[in-house]
Amino acid sequence: MTDAPLSPAPRAALDTLTEAGAPMRRRTVLSAGLGLAAAFALRPARAAATVRIGYQKYGSLVLLKGRGSLAKALAPLGYDVAWSEFPSGPPLLEALNAGAIDLGSAGEAPPIFAQAASADLRYVGTEPPAPRGEAILVPKDSPVRSVAELRGKTIALNKGSNVHFLVVRALEKAGVPYDAVKLVFLSPADANAAFVRGAVDAWAIWDPYLAAAERSTGARVLADGSGIAPNRQFYLSRRGFTEASPEVVVAILRAVAEVDTWAAGNGATVAAELAPSVGIPAPVLAVALERLSYGVAPLDTQAIADQQAVADAFHALGLLPKAIRVADAVSTHPERKAEIR
Numbered sequence: 446m447t448d449a450p451l452s453p454a455p456r457a458a459l460d461t462l463t464e465a466g467a468p469m470r471r472r473t474v475l476s477a478g479l480g481l482a483a484a485f486a487l488r489p490a491r492a493a494a495t496v497r498i499g500y501q502k503y504g505s506l507v508l509l510k511g512r513g514s515l516a517k518a519l520a521p522l523g524y525d526v527a528w529s530e531f532p533s534g535p536p537l538l539e540a541l542n543a544g545a546i547d548l549g550s551a552g553e554a555p556p557i558f559a560q561a562a563s564a565d566l567r568y569v570g571t572e573p574p575a576p577r578g579e580a581i582l583v584p585k586d587s588p589v590r591s592v593a594e595l596r597g598k599t600i601a602l603n604k605g606s607n608v609h610f611l612v613v614r615a616l617e618k619a620g621v622p623y624d625a626v627k628l629v630f631l632s633p634a635d636a637n638a639a640f641v642r643g644a645v646d647a648w649a650i651w652d653p654y655l656a657a658a659e660r661s662t663g664a665r666v667l668a669d670g671s672g673i674a675p676n677r678q679f680y681l682s683r684r685g686f687t688e689a690s691p692e693v694v695v696a697i698l699r700a701v702a703e704v705d706t707w708a709a710g711n712g713a714t715v716a717a718e719l720a721p722s723v724g725i726p727a728p729v730l731a732v733a734l735e736r737l738s739y740g741v742a743p744l745d746t747q748a749i750a751d752q753q754a755v756a757d758a759f760h761a762l763g764l765l766p767k768a769i770r771v772a773d774a775v776s777t778h779p780e781r782k783a784e785i786r
Contacts, residue, residue: 499549552607567776570680576670585663592619598646604630608649652733705739
């Protein structure tokens with residue numbers, strides 16, 4: 446757009462200022478510049494971005510939250526951290542897929558269903574297997590002595606959780622068809638109540654609820670994950686976040702690695718720190734922590750193969766709406782193991 450020519454009166458005034466008021470003009474420009482500088486100085490600094498972490502009441506992320514070390518690790522990158530607690534993996538990954546959180550952790554089965562629902566899911570790390578950290582329990586006075594004897598019985602479990610795969614594999618190993626048992630899908634709290642009052646014959650559950658049930662009810666372990674299900678813990682994010690902020694993902698995994706190193710040699714201290722937030726006595730937590738594994742790392746070929754076996758098993762049973770390829774969801778942005786540690 447072309448400026449309209451000045452009328453004679455304003456032009457005359459401008460000419461007068463130009464010819465006679467050059468010093469005044471310089472002072473005016475300088476004052477204006479100082480005024481702008483002062484305004485920018487008084488303007489508040491740009492707010493830090495926030496990375497939203499989903500966690501459960503157990504594992505390395507809840508330790509990381511309690512120690513406050515992640516906030517310190519992210520501050521140099523210009524990030525704050527916000528924490529959201531979830532009762533289990535399935536709702537956590539629903540929140541991840543919906544964009545309500547940026548990163549979280551879950552066991553084997555939830556990511557399988559999450560990947561089937563969204564191609565944006567990304568695996569960014571994993572802990573080593575912890576097969577003894579999940580089990581199928583029966584009451585102490587139950588006549589059931591083997592998984593084969595669960596035929597026709599009722600099993601409580603959290604649908605789509607890590608123990609869902611444990612039940613699938615345990616039944617398969619015992620030669621019991623999946624549809625030969627009655628599955629009741631309940632949250633850990635509701636399943637515990639049903640188990641205690643005898644409304645179900647067995648309960649598939651993970652630590653620390655597993656350790657708590659053993660201690661409080663005298664429940665017997667019918668089968669744990671040993672030789673059946675690896676029971677890995679995975680760290681998961683979304684493609685948009687891993688591609689836009691790979692340095693943040695690496696910083697989070699480094700912080701997890703640091704807390705893992707500390708926790709691996711301080712079981713009693715870890716149990717004492719976790720007890721208030723988990724609501725389980727420290728001696729019970731100590732039992733659960735002894736079955737936990739530490740050492741976050743990128744997914745290797747074995748971890749990917751183990752997850753593919755989970756996906757294939759659920760698809761074969763018609764529980765997964767479509768076949769998936771786990772390798773497609775493994776992030777390549779969080780750099781190699783040496784950079785995480």
